[in-house]
Amino acid sequence: INQKVLEELLNQYPSKVKRNRKKHIIIKDSALARQEIEANTRTIPGIITNRGCAFAGCKGVVLGPLKDVIHIVHGPIGCAFYTWGARRNKAKSEDPTKNFINYCVSTDMQESDIVFGGEKKLARMIDEVMEIFKPNAIFISATCPVGLIGDDLQAVAKAAQEKHGIPILAFNCEGYKGVSQSAGHHIANNGLMEGVIGQGDWEEAPGKYPINILGEYNIGGDSWEVERILKEIGYTVIAVMTGDGSYEELKNAHVAELNLVQCHRSINYIADMLETKYGTPWLKVNFIGVQATIDSLRNMALYFGDPALIQKTEEVIARELARVEPILGQYKKICQGKTAFCFVGGSRGHHYQGLYAELGIETVLAGYEFAHRDDYEGRDVIPEIKLDADTKNIPDLHVTPDERRFRLKISPERMEELKKKIPLRNYKGMNIEMKDGSIIVDDLNHFETEEFIRLLKPDIFSSGIKDKYVVQKMGIPSKQLHSYDYSGPYAGFNGAVNFARDIAMAFTSPTWNFITPPWK
Numbered sequence: 001i002n003q004k005v006l007e008e009l010l011n012q013y014p015s016k017v018k019r020n021r022k023k024h025i026i027i028k029d030s031a032l033a034r035q036e037i038e039a040n041t042r043t044i045p046g047i048i049t050n051r052g053c054a055f056a057g058c059k060g061v062v063l064g065p066l067k068d069v070i071h072i073v074h075g076p077i078g079c080a081f082y083t084w085g086a087r088r089n090k091a092k093s094e095d096p097t098k099n100f101i102n103y104c105v106s107t108d109m110q111e112s113d114i115v116f117g118g119e120k121k122l123a124r125m126i127d128e129v130m131e132i133f134k135p136n137a138i139f140i141s142a143t144c145p146v147g148l149i150g151d152d153l154q155a156v157a158k159a160a161q162e163k164h165g166i167p168i169l170a171f172n173c174e175g176y177k178g179v180s181q182s183a184g185h186h187i188a189n190n191g192l193m194e195g196v197i198g199q200g201d202w203e204e205a206p207g208k209y210p211i212n213i214l215g216e217y218n219i220g221g222d223s224w225e226v227e228r229i230l231k232e233i234g235y236t237v238i239a240v241m242t243g244d245g246s247y248e249e250l251k252n253a254h255v256a257e258l259n260l261v262q263c264h265r266s267i268n269y270i271a272d273m274l275e276t277k278y279g280t281p282w283l284k285v286n287f288i289g290v291q292a293t294i295d296s297l298r299n300m301a302l303y304f305g306d307p308a309l310i311q312k313t314e315e316v317i318a319r320e321l322a323r324v325e326p327i328l329g330q331y332k333k334i335c336q337g338k339t340a341f342c343f344v345g346g347s348r349g350h351h352y353q354g355l356y357a358e359l360g361i362e363t364v365l366a367g368y369e370f371a372h373r374d375d376y377e378g379r380d381v382i383p384e385i386k387l388d389a390d391t392k393n394i395p396d397l398h399v400t401p402d403e404r405r406f407r408l409k410i411s412p413e414r415m416e417e418l419k420k421k422i423p424l425r426n427y428k429g430m431n432i433e434m435k436d437g438s439i440i441v442d443d444l445n446h447f448e449t450e451e452f453i454r455l456l457k458p459d460i461f462s463s464g465i466k467d468k469y470v471v472q473k474m475g476i477p478s479k480q481l482h483s484y485d486y487s488g489p490y491a492g493f494n495g496a497v498n499f500a501r502d503i504a505m506a507f508t509s510p511t512w513n514f515i516t517p518p519w520k
C-alpha cells in the first residue's frame with residue numbers, strides 16, 4: 001500500500017474522522033527522520049474498536065492473576081463475567097486452599113443498589129468472603145456504575161480491613177476512567193506499589209541472581225515455560241507480576257536484584273517505581289520467539305556479569321536449540337512465504353513479529369489496541385508526550401527512595417556501560433523493527449480491518465476475541481494472541497514449537513475450503 005491508496009481508504013471517512021484516524025496510521029519509511037503516531041487518545045464514538053475499559057485493564061489483566069487474593073467485582077454481573085477466566089491466565093498452588101483463580105466474586109449490583117447505594121452490600125460481601133475463603137488479601141475493583149453513584153470503596157475497604165485484619169485494597173478503576181484498558185493498568189500498578197510490594201519482611205533474597213518478572217501474565221502457561229528456563233540457568237524468581245503470582249510473593253518483590261519487563265505497556269510504571277524506591281534497574285526482555293528468548297537470556301547474564309552464569313546460559317541455549325530447531329524447521333516448510341496481521345495489546349503486537357519471522361511469515365500490518373506513543377516510537381519520546389485530561393485523570397504515584405531498603409544494585413558507571421549493550425531501563429518500541437512499507441495502525445477498528453484485509457489479503461490475522469470471528473468468516477485463519485484461543489504456552493523454546501504447530505495447523509485446516517471470502 002502506498003500513501004495514495006491509504007488516502008483513498010481514509011477518504012471514505014467523514015472529513016473530521018479522517019483527520020483523526022490519519023494520525024493513527026503510518027506506512028513505515030526509514031528514510032524519514034522520524035514518524036510520529038498518535039496513540040492513547042479517545043476512540044471516536046460510533047467507531048467499532050477492540051479496546052477494553054479501565055476495569056478490564058485493572059482487574060482483568062493486572063490484578064486478576066493473583067491467585068491467593070479474592071477479587072471482588074463491585075458492580076453488575078456482566079463486568080465480573082467478562083473478566084472471569086477469559087484471559088486464560090493459569091495458576092497452580094502448593095496450597096489448594098489458597099488458589100482462588102477459578103472463582104468469580106461479585107456484588108451483582110441491581111437497580112435498587114444503584115438507587116440506594118451499594119456500600120452496605122459490599123461490606124456484607126467482604127464478611128461472606130472472609131467466612132468462606134479466608135484469603136491472604138481481598139481486592140475490590142470498581143466498575144462504571146459504582147463510580148457514577150459515588151460508592152466510597154476506599155472507606156468500605158478501610159473499615160473492613162480493621163474488622164478482619166487482612167489487607168483489603170480498593171481500586172477505583174471505573175471502566176470510564178481512561179481511553180482504554182491502559183488506564184486500568186496504571187491504577188493497578190499504583191495500588192500494588194502502595195499496598196503490596198515492600199510489605200514483606202525479607203531483607204535479602206533466598207537464592208542467587210534474584211529477579212522479578214514483570215508484565216508476564218501466564219496466559220496458557222507462558223510464565224511456567226519462562227520460569228523453567230530461568231530456574232535451570234540458576235535464577236531465583238522472587239515474584240511474577242502477576243501471572244501465577246500471589247500477594248505473598250509480591251510483598252517481598254523488593255529484594256530482587258533485577259526486574260525483567262515483558263509487557264512494557266502494562267507494567268512499566270511499577271518497573272520505574274521499583275528503581276526509584278529500591279534502586280533495582282529493569283531490563284526489557286522478550287520471551288516470545290527463539291531468537292528473542294536467546295537475546296533476553298544473554299542480556300540477563302551480561303547484567304549479572306558472572307562467567308559461570310554466562311556459561312550456563314550458553315549451555316542451556318545450545319541444548320534447547322538443538323532440541324527445537326529441527327521441529328520448527330518442519331513447520332516452517334508449511335508457513336514459509338505467508339503474511340500476517342499482528343494487532344494485539346501493548347506488546348504482543350511487537351513480540352510476535354519475531355516468532356512469525358522465524359517461521360518465514362512476514363508481518364505486513366501491526367499495531368496496538370491500547371499502547372502509548374513510547375510503545376511504538378521508543379521511550380525517548382516520553383518527554384514529548386502531551387498530558388491530556390484523560391491521562392491526568394490517573395494520578396502518578398510519587399515514590400521516593402526507601403530509607404532502609406534503597407540500595408543501588410549496580411554502580412552508575414556500570415549502568416552507563418551496560419546501557420550501551422543491553423536494553424536496561426529502555427524500550428525502543430515496535431516501529432524500529434518493522435520493515436519499510438509495512439503498515440502500523442493504532443487502535444485498528446472494524447472498518448479499517450475490513451479495508452486492510454481487502455487490500456493486503458493476509459494469510460493469518462492475529463488479534464483478540466472481539467474481531468476474531470468476523471475475520472474468520474472472511475476465510476482467514478485468526479489466532480487470538482491475547483488469550484491464545486485454547487492453546488499455549490507460546491513463550492520460550494517450548495512455546496515457539498506450540499505456536500508453530502498451531503499456526504501450521506491453521507494454514508492446513510480443510511475448513512477454509514468451505515468459506516468464500518467476501519471479495520471472491
Ligand code: HCA
Pocket residue numbers: 050051052053056057060061087181345463464465466480482483
Ligand atoms: C480487554 C481484555 C484484553 C483484550 C481481550 C481481547 C486482554 O480489555 O478487553 O480482545 O481478546 O488483553 O485480554 O485486553
